[in-house]
Amino acid sequence: MYRYKIIGVALFLCSTGLCAGAPSVSGTVTGADGRAIADAVVFVQGPPEDADRPRRPQMVDQVDKTFVPGLLPIVVGTSVRFPNHDQIHHHVYSFSPAKTFELPLYKGEEAPAVLFDKVGVVKIGCNIHDWMSGIILVLPTPHFAVTDGQGHFVLEDLPAGTYSLAAWHSLSKVKPEDTVQSVAVGAEAARVSFRLPLSVARTRPGVHGARAQP
Amino acid sequence: MSWWNGLSLRSKVFLAFSGLILAVLLATLGFTQLVVGRDARQTLSRDLRTTGQVFATLMQERATRLQTNASLLASDFALKRLFATHFDPASYDAETLVSAGLSYRQRSGVQLVWMMDETGKLLAASPASDRLGKSLSDWLPLRQAMENEAPATGVVELDGELFQMVAVPVLGPDVIGYLVLGQVIDDRVAARLRDDTRSEVTFLTASRVFATSWPASRRAGLPSPTTYLATVLKSGAPNDPDLLNIGGERFLTLAVPIAAQLSEPLYALIQGSFDAALTPLRSLQTRIAFIGAAALAGALAAGVILAGGITGPVRTLVGAMREVLQGNLRHRARVDRSDELGFLARSFNEMVAGLQDREQIKDTFGRFVSRDVAAAVLGGHVPLDGERREVTILFQDIRGFTGLAEKLDPVALLRVLNRFFTEVVAAVEAEGGVVKQFTGDGVMALFGVPQIRSDHTERGVRAALGIVERLASLNKALQNDAVPSLQIGIGIHVGEVVAGLIGPDSRVEYGVVGEPVNLAARIEGLTKDLTAIILVSRSIAARLGPEFVLGRTALLPVKGKSQPVEVVEVLARTPVHTAA
Numbered sequence: 081m082y083r084y085k086i087i088g089v090a091l092f093l094c095s096t097g098l099c100a101g102a103p104s105v106s107g108t109v110t111g112a113d114g115r116a117i118a119d120a121v122v123f124v125q126g127p128p129e130d131a132d133r134p135r136r137p138q139m140v141d142q143v144d145k146t147f148v149p150g151l152l153p154i155v156v157g158t159s160v161r162f163p164n165h166d167q168i169h170h171h172v173y174s175f176s177p178a179k180t181f182e183l184p185l186y187k188g189e190e191a192p193a194v195l196f197d198k199v200g201v202v203k204i205g206c207n208i209h210d211w212m213s214g215i216i217l218v219l220p221t222p223h224f225a226v227t228d229g230q231g232h233f234v235l236e237d238l239p240a241g242t243y244s245l246a247a248w249h250s251l252s253k254v255k256p257e258d259t260v261q262s263v264a265v266g267a268e269a270a271r272v273s274f275r276l277p278l279s280v281a282r283t284r285p286g287v288h289g290a291r292a293q294p
Numbered sequence: 295m296s297w298w299n300g301l302s303l304r305s306k307v308f309l310a311f312s313g314l315i316l317a318v319l320l321a322t323l324g325f326t327q328l329v330v331g332r333d334a335r336q337t338l339s340r341d342l343r344t345t346g347q348v349f350a351t352l353m354q355e356r357a358t359r360l361q362t363n364a365s366l367l368a369s370d371f372a373l374k375r376l377f378a379t380h381f382d383p384a385s386y387d388a389e390t391l392v393s394a395g396l397s398y399r400q401r402s403g404v405q406l407v408w409m410m411d412e413t414g415k416l417l418a419a420s421p422a423s424d425r426l427g428k429s430l431s432d433w434l435p436l437r438q439a440m441e442n443e444a445p446a447t448g449v450v451e452l453d454g455e456l457f458q459m460v461a462v463p464v465l466g467p468d469v470i471g472y473l474v475l476g477q478v479i480d481d482r483v484a485a486r487l488r489d490d491t492r493s494e495v496t497f498l499t500a501s502r503v504f505a506t507s508w509p510a511s512r513r514a515g516l517p518s519p520t521t522y523l524a525t526v527l528k529s530g531a532p533n534d535p536d537l538l539n540i541g542g543e544r545f546l547t548l549a550v551p552i553a554a555q556l557s558e559p560l561y562a563l564i565q566g567s568f569d570a571a572l573t574p575l576r577s578l579q580t581r582i583a584f585i586g587a588a589a590l591a592g593a594l595a596a597g598v599i600l601a602g603g604i605t606g607p608v609r610t611l612v613g614a615m616r617e618v619l620q621g622n623l624r625h626r627a628r629v630d631r632s633d634e635l636g637f638l639a640r641s642f643n644e645m646v647a648g649l650q651d652r653e654q655i656k657d658t659f660g661r662f663v664s665r666d667v668a669a670a671v672l673g674g675h676v677p678l679d680g681e682r683r684e685v686t687i688l689f690q691d692i693r694g695f696t697g698l699a700e701k702l703d704p705v706a707l708l709r710v711l712n713r714f715f716t717e718v719v720a721a722v723e724a725e726g727g728v729v730k731q732f733t734g735d736g737v738m739a740l741f742g743v744p745q746i747r748s749d750h751t752e753r754g755v756r757a758a759l760g761i762v763e764r765l766a767s768l769n770k771a772l773q774n775d776a777v778p779s780l781q782i783g784i785g786i787h788v789g790e791v792v793a794g795l796i797g798p799d800s801r802v803e804y805g806v807v808g809e810p811v812n813l814a815a816r817i818e819g820l821t822k823d824l825t826a827i828i829l830v831s832r833s834i835a836a837r838l839g840p841e842f843v844l845g846r847t848a849l850l851p852v853k854g855k856s857q858p859v860e861v862v863e864v865l866a867r868t869p870v871h872t873a874a
Contacts, residue, residue, distance in 0.1 A: 173371075175378030175466045205467025207371045213467040282443050 105235040105263055107272035109227045109247055116231030117249060117276060121153045121217055123224035124235070125244040125260055131157035131197040139163065140204070140214060142170050147204065147214030151250070155222040159193040171207035178202045178218055201248075215250055238265045247274035251281055304605035308597045315593035319586050326582055330575055338546050338571050342535045345491045346548045346564050352490060353552065353562075356477065357447040357458060363402040364462040364475045365445060373398075377464050377471040380411050388418060395420035398475075406457065406476030412469050414440055434555040436461045436472060443469050449554035455480065456497055456504040456560075480505045494545070494565040498522065499558045515541035523549070523561060537568060544568040607635040611642060623650035666728050667804045670744035671795075676804060680794025685743050686754035686786060686834070687811050688727070689818035690718060690761060691736035693781040701778060710777055711735065717768055721760035725753040730805060736818075740806060743793045751788050751837045758784045758828045759867050785818025786864075787831040816852045817861055824848060828864040835862035842867050 109120040135158040141148045142164045154160065164170045164187050172183040172191070178200025183191040185208075196202060196218045206212035223243075225233040235245075242264045246256040254276065263270045298306070367373060376394055379386045395407040395418050409418040414431030416423065430436050438446035439461035447460045457476040464471040477483075479497055487495045488507035496506040498519045508516060517525065517538075526536050526549045535546040545565040554560040607629040617625035623646055629639030655672065670676050692698070692714070699707055718737050719729050727741040727750075739757065742750030761784065769779040789810025796805040813831065821829050824846065835844060845863030852859045 171371075173466075175374065175381065175470055177381045180378070180382075203466075203468050205465070207374075210369065210465060210467070 104238055105243070105245065105265060105270045105272055107233060107274065108231040109233065109249070109274040109276060110231055112275065112277040116227070116229070117278065118227055118229050118231065119151055120227045120231070120233075120247055120249040120274070120276060121151075121219070121224055122227070122233045122235065122245055122247050122272075122274065123153070123219045124221045124238070125246045125257070126221050128156045128199050128220040129222070133157055135159070137161060137193055140216065142166055142172075142212075145206075145209050145212055147212060149214075151215050151217065151226070153217040153219055153224050153226060154196060155224075156199050156218050156220060157195070157197060158218075159195045160216060161189075161193045162191050163189050164191070169208065170212070172204055173207055174202050174204045176200065176202040179216075217248060240266050245272055247276055249276050249278060251278040252276045253279050302605070303608055304601045307604050308601040311597040311600055312594050315597070316590060319590055319593075323582060323586055327579065330578070334572060334575050335546075335568070338566060338568060339535045342493065342546050342548045342564060342566050345493050345566065346550045349487065349491055349495070349550055349562060349564055352487060357460065360404070360458060360475055360477055361445045361447055361460045361462065363404070364460045364473055367398050367402060367475070368462045368464045368473045373473070374464055374466045374470065377409065378466055380417055380471070391418035392420060394418070402475060404475045405478045406452070406459075406474070408474035408476075410436065410472040410474065412471055414472065417471070435459055436474060439463060439472055449479070449552055449556070449560060451556055452476065481507070491564065492566075496563040496565070497552070497560065498563065499556060499560050501558060512541055522563070526563065538565070543570075604635075607631060607639060611639055614642060614646070618646050618649070623653060666726070666745055671804065676744055677794060680792045682790055683743055683746075683793045683806075684788065684790050685793065685806055685810070686741040686750045686788045687791075687806070687814035688722070688739040688741070688754050688758060688784060688786050689736065689815045690739070690758075690782055690784045691733075691818055693783055693822060695735040698778060698780070706777075710772065710780075714765070714768060714780060717764040718761050721764050722757045724760060725757040727753060727757050743806060744804065751834055752839065754786050754788075755828075755830065755834065755838060755842060755864055756867065758786060758864065762827055782827065783818055783821030784828045785814055785816070785821060785830070786828070786834050787814035787817055788833050788837070789813070812854065813852070813859065816854070817859070820850050820852070820861055823850070824861075824863065826863045829861045830864055832860040832862060838864075841869065
């Protein structure tokens with residue numbers, strides 16, 4: 081929510097000509113039916129950055145038996161902490177090939193940070209609570225943005241040049257590499273639109289949290 | 295119905311009473327049989343339908359239990375970890391997965407455990423399967439589970455056996471594979487269901503029987519699956535159990551459709567023995583029949599007693615009537631009852647007593663007056679104030695009676711007279727006449743009173759000839775007794791007289807009064823003068839038919855008459871010869 085506010089302020093400043101940053105790329109992500117898609121991630125494709133380069137650690141909290149945020153895009157080489165702010169134990173795990181890990185039963189801040197050193201989708205869950213589900217999207221570059229409720233995204237601080245932009249969504253029927261668009265970034269802000277056909281969201285009995293709210 | 299009319303009253307009452315009781319009894323038995331039999335079938339059918347519902351619930355519960363077991367197993371973190379190894383060929387451990395399948399098979403008591411990856415490819419199977427490595431994503435219920443990413447159950451045929459299957463997704467936290475458990479539906483399952491539902495259970499399609507609870511010894515008597523199903527389903531009323539004969543025993547059969555992924559519909563036949571269920575009813579029927587037979591015997595005995603009670607007095611009355619018919623007026627019906635039959639018997643006895651009194655009076659009366667007169671008087675046919683009637687009057691007298699009286703002693707004389715008068719009375723009464731009075735040695739007789747007879751004149755003359763004839767016989771008898779023959783004279787006249795009861799109230803007698811009476815007496819007196827036996831007046835002679843042989847005719851003066859009276863002698867009567 082905090083991030084949305086920042087984006088909102090940035091958009092406001094740019095629209096009034098007060099945008100002081102480098103040229104950026106903005107655009108929308110819509111579904112096959114033209115409806116705006118929220119929580120889609122638009123990112124710059126490219127060779128993965130050095131995983132050993134120090135990155136600012138990120139965090140996926142566990143509040144009220146839910147992963148917060150449900151979707152966390154990070155650049156490869158980022159460490160993520162999984163603090164547990166519930167009064168009960170959680171057992172966070174992932175079987176995803178991009179990162180298989182397990183944080184056995186713990187409370188509070190006990191669990192060590194997990195380094196995500198491979199690009200890909202990491203689906204996390206809790207062994208105790210089947211409905212707890214979250215996604216950590218490990219991206220090759222630090223240039224990415226998440227669409228807001230209107231499907232808008234803004235990529236800032238991109239140096240002038242030509243980039244390959246891709247879009248990802250948890251329900252997308254197409255792979256990100258099949259969505260790639262080339263965009264030239266110069267003095268003027270560039271605009272890019274993505275159209276992602278989505279599969280129907282399923283609600284499994286007993287499953288709550290981010291999975292139920294794509 | 296002539297046979298019925300020919301039966302005695304006792305038999306009729308007995309037959310009617312017994313027949314009525316028997317009819318009511320049979321109707322009761324029949325009605326009981328009908329109603330109880332129908333109720334029994336309805337109750338059994340209802341029970342079987344309930345059993346069918348219970349069976350469906352049991353099948354559903356089995357599926358639910360299977361699904362619960364599968365879901366619990368799929369939640370096992372170790373299993374999830376094992377499943378996840380297939381994402382990385384380097385760490386994939388197929389053997390451990392197969393052994394885990396065997397362990398889960400034993401743990402959950404199922405006969406089949408399959409493990410698939412998220413695309414439906416079979417990773418591991420216990421027991422071993424040649425489908426390993428193949429995609430079964432088109433195979434129900436896996437396809438359904440994959441479509442919905444949710445548990446799905448179904449009944450399928452697998453290698454010739456019937457399986458209840460469940461496929462559940464393995465979540466980690468998204469679907470990382472599917473776990474399939476299968477429970478075989480075989481004869482043991484059917485037998486357990488039979489124990490639970492107390493009905494024989496058979497799983498079959500039109501082409502084969504998959505499982506049955508029937509013991510092996512009775513399976514030979516079962517119809518083929520095709521016939522079986524066709525018979526049960528042809529009624530078109532799935533909720534109305536059919537009656538099937540299996541090995542001589544009737545079974546109510548209900549076909550419960552089972553949702554299955556087979557090439558033809560699968561049914562579970564639920565069968566309850568109708569005959570076994572009717573056993574208590576049979577016992578009841580036997581008891582009812584026994585009670586009915588006892589009631590019938592009692593009713594027959596009651597019929598005999600009742601028939602005797604009703605007809606006994608009637609038979610006594612009939613016997614009494616026969617006695618009275620035969621003239622025994624002293625007989626009385628002995629019926630000691632206060633009901634209608636008692637009243638009838640008392641009335642009958644009073645009636646017979648009245649008849650007896652009347653007959654007694656008549657007898658007594660008849661000895662002093664003529665029987666006809668007595669009957670007329672008792673019958674109320676004689677008017678108290680007299681009536682004008684034409685009558686024939688006959689006077690008879692014995693000639694030379696004085697001389698006879700001198701020859702015979704009084705007793706002998708009276709005896710002779712009585713013998714003579716007996717003949718006279720017989721001759722007069724033979725012609726319907728009435729001997730009005732005896733005048734010492736003579737008789738006065740009337741014809742035409744009190745009973746009206748149109749031929750009273752001829753009757754009178756025939757009576758006179760009869761007297762003469764009888765006298766001839768009597769005289770022969772008297773000669774044998776050395777008694778002198780009797781000589782008589784008879785005078786007959788016809789005329790109108792007053793007939794009625796004559797005399798004071800204290801002593802009345804029936805008689806006639808009038809001139810013709812005197813003239814008849816005078817004519818009788820003339821017989822001595824003419825030495826004739828029978829003399830009649832001309833008015834008599836004029837009425838006689840040709841068969842009467844008349845003799846002399848004379849015109850004689852009569853005392854008290856200014857004119858001579860013509861009299862005619864009657865000689866005989868010959869048989870009438872009708873003209874040929």
